[in-house]
Amino acid sequence: MEQPLPPDGVHDYRDRYAGLPVVEFSGLGDDAELPDPGAVVWRFSTESYGEEQGAWAAIFTRFLERVDTTAVRAVVVGCWENPYEESAETVIRLLADNAARFPELRALFLGAIVSEECEISWIVQADVTPLLEAFPLLERLEVRGGAQLRLRAVRHEGLRMLRFESGGLPAEVVRAVGQCDLPNLEHLDLWLGVEEYGGQATVDDLEPILTGERLPRVTHLGLQDSEIEDEIATAVGSAPVVARLQTLSLSMGVLTDRGAEALLTGQPLTHLRRLDLHHHFLTETMMKRMEEALPGVDVDLGEQESPEDDWRFVAVDE
Template sequence: MTIDQHLDTFHDLPVRRFGPPSADHSGVTDHGSVAWRVHVDPYGDEEEAFTEAFGRFRETVELEQVSALVIGSWGEVYDSDSSQVVESILAVKDRLTSLRALFIGDLVLEEAEISWIEQSDLTPLLEAFPALEVLGIRGGTDLVLKPVEHAALRTLLIETGGLPGEVARAVGDSRFPALERLELWIGQESYGCTTTTEHLAGVLAGTRLPALHHLGLRNADEQDAVAAAVAAAPVVRQLRTLDLSMGALTDAGADALLAGQSLAHLRSLDLSYHYLSDDGVARVQAAMDAAGVAVDLSDQQHPYVHGGEEHRYSAVGE
């Protein structure tokens, strides 16, 4: 998944744009054969409220067959939050009996910067769909998740330019016995990040995530602190893959990671987009080669120097 282009597949299905009133969907006879993408273009020729577009969707598509649903723009997303999306979906929850995968906020940079996307409390979606297996979220502004117990969820992805600390805490305080893949984009304080390693304590403990085998704690300005916490985290012992990419990781964070618990059981370690020195890259590469772990150290960054000070930033903020 990337913020530079819309999803073209989701839940192993091709994404089909539901489109404006003029769109023709008569060629789709099996409404469960695609992942439907519902959105509106507030700047287009056919201006339409999201509730109107979703109303057409529920009248046109056999909702009982839909297993994957992608929500794009719901209007001017920097002025209007996603609560209307939540309400629209909950209104037809009794018909969405096959829904297994849901993505809220499939917007690209041309539509809105990631930090402009106004989210809302998405907890009711997890509560309303106990069979949901995949939940993807883009945008952290005003995002709320409360601790829940969900027996079916296997993948949780939260992409932000600034992750609220209480959201990170709620993920760790939730009980997700089937969750296999968890990815959190932590982001930058200037774009709303309040997440610290303390907020990540529940995730790092892993006690409520017994099936987790992939953990991504990505895109953090404070990636060194994240790496140091991961170095001693109990959850690491159960992982197959670890992703600390897209952050402002320096030699200090990488050295802390190498000095911690063994990573030899991992299949892969992703540190791409980093601020390691050439020597730091060599140390990590040698250590992972010796352990038999595939490591990605691509996209080496260099500090931005201004006023005699060095500045490092995670990959995605605004």
């Protein structure tokens, strides 16, 4: 079982990830007894402040020397040195250049960094496409941080889950996701964020995702943490992809009665197992209507914010 997410949705994955216990390799001494390399998730991280350049690379190199990487199934990348200034490019290059040494790698989280280490919108990412190109059997890719994040349109037949956690997801990345051919993708989450931190994607940018043409097997869609959540909900109301979904998340954003009304008057949602709307600005009346209209659906209406408040905010931004 996965750990439940904390209230802000941001987890550091120091204990479990992808159903496996996590081992922080940087905390193991040279004489430490190593676990079965395929029975754990290997986490690599440095301190976020004050580390010399090359610190993360040194940890990873030591790992390559000590562990039978041919059995490794999952990797979590925490902090690299000064992630608010130095991009993830070196981390991505080291992983991609050594892909042949990880034939069993199926799950990868890049940027498992919490706010005490570096705010989500300060994390400097890079082009993550080389990870998809280097690991054709990868089933799960998750990335946190939107600054300098890039993605090119690719075809990847192995991927089952793709998640971008961000306080501001670049529109170029959103468009690239829609242009990718992901014939076996089942789970897609996009934390769209706010314009102040680079989240400038529009509903038009989401259109290729909402048609579902390149996502024939997707059963979960999350379009979350957006200041235009009402507009997204309106588009979802008539989106072809919704008919094949089992779970839908429009959570963490600025969803009001206007967006909820669009969901209720759009295409039927009674086939869903779960509709996640937590962190919202719905009135009590609308919340009751949502529950009554979807009696067989697990509707998450937790974390109600005041619908009368003039200041409406997403759950995760800076």
